[in-house]
Amino acid sequence: MDSKNRRKQPRLLSEPERARLEEFQDSIHYSSRYSDDNFEYRHVTLPKNMLKVIPKDYFDTETGTLRILLEDEWRGLGITQSLGWEHYETHSTFIYFHSPGSHRKVAWHLDRSIARHHRTVLTGLLSWYSSGTAHFAFQVSYIASFTVILSEVEY
Numbered sequence: 396m397d398s399k400n401r402r403k404q405p406r407l408l409s410e411p412e413r414a415r416l417e418e419f420q421d422s423i424h425y426s427s428r429y430s431d432d433n434f435e436y437r438h439v440t441l442p443k444n445m446l447k448v449i450p451k452d453y454f455d456t457e458t459g460t461l462r463i464l465l466e467d468e469w470r471g472l473g474i475t476q477s478l479g480w481e482h483y484e485t486h487s488t489f490i491y492f493h494s495p496g497s498h499r500k501v502a503w504h505l506d507r508s509i510a511r512h513h514r515t516v517l518t519g520l521l522s523w524y525s526s527g528t529a530h531f532a533f534q535v536s537y538i539a540s541f542t543v544i545l546s547e548v549e550y
Contacts (some may be wrong), residue, residue, distance in 0.1 A: 400408075400541075402462075402465060404469075405465040405466075405467035405468045405471075406450075406452060406453070406468060407467060407468070407471055408450070408468075408471045412448075412450055413471065415448045416445065416448060416449070417473070417474060418474055419441070419442050419445035419448075419473065420473035421443065422426065422442040422445070423440070423441060423442070423445075423473060423474060424439065424440040425437065425439055425476070426438045426439070426440075426538070433495070434493040434494060434495055435493065435494045436491065436492065436493050436494075437476070437492050438475075438479070438489050438490065438492065439474055439489070439490045439492065440489055440490075441472075441487050441488045441490065442499045443488055445472075446461075448487065449461070449472065460485045460487065460547075461490065461492065462485070462487040463482055463483065463484075463485070464482045464490075465482075466480075466481075469482055469490065474490070476492070479494045479495075479533060480492040480493070480494050481493060481494065481495075520530075
C-alpha cells in the first residue's frame, strides 16, 4: 500500500457534502468476499455519478482516482461493512478492501469448569487489525442473552 496516499487523520465530510452523497448510497454495490492465505477481500463499486460529488481532496492529485481512505472517510461516503476492513487500493469506481486474517479459524480455549457450570453456548466474532491486536466479541447465551466484549487481547 502506498502510504503517501493515506492521511494520518480522517477528513470528515461536512453536512452539506454528506447530504449530496445520500442519493447514491442505495446504488453502492458490494462484492462477495474472497480470500487467499493472508487476507479476506471484497470490493465495493461506487456509482460513476457519485464520484462527481465526492470532495476533491478525497482524490489523489497524481492519478485522479480516490486516494486510500481511512475508515471514517469511507464510512462517511455511505459504505457499510463489518469492522476490520481496510481500504488498500482504488481503480476507477472500484474500492478494494482487505481484512487481515479475518477468515482464519481460531481455536478457542475455555475453562471447562466455567462452561460446564453455566452450561453456556459461546460463539465468537473476531476482527483483526493491522496493529497486531485482536479484538474478541463473544456472545454468551445463558437464561438471557448478553454480550461481553474482551478487547485488545494479544494473539
